[in-house]
Amino acid sequence: MKHYTKEELELYRHHEMSVLRRVACSAHLKECTACTSLLKELDTDDAFVMELRDSIRIFDEAAKRDMGK
Ligand SMILES: [Zn+2]
16 A cells, blocks of 8 residues: 655645546545554644744734833
């Protein structure tokens, strides 16, 4: 069985795969725990990045408020 790479799963996650490849990919994911866990790993990475962005935004807002004083 051919597995998907991180790059391919990124495309899948961001809906940048052609419909045919998407269908094949989701069919593969249903049967492959290795690729499913890789996909989950990418999701975890995203959650981390989002959290990081959030804290940067909060910091920015606090900095702006301080400048307005
Ligand atoms: Zn696989």
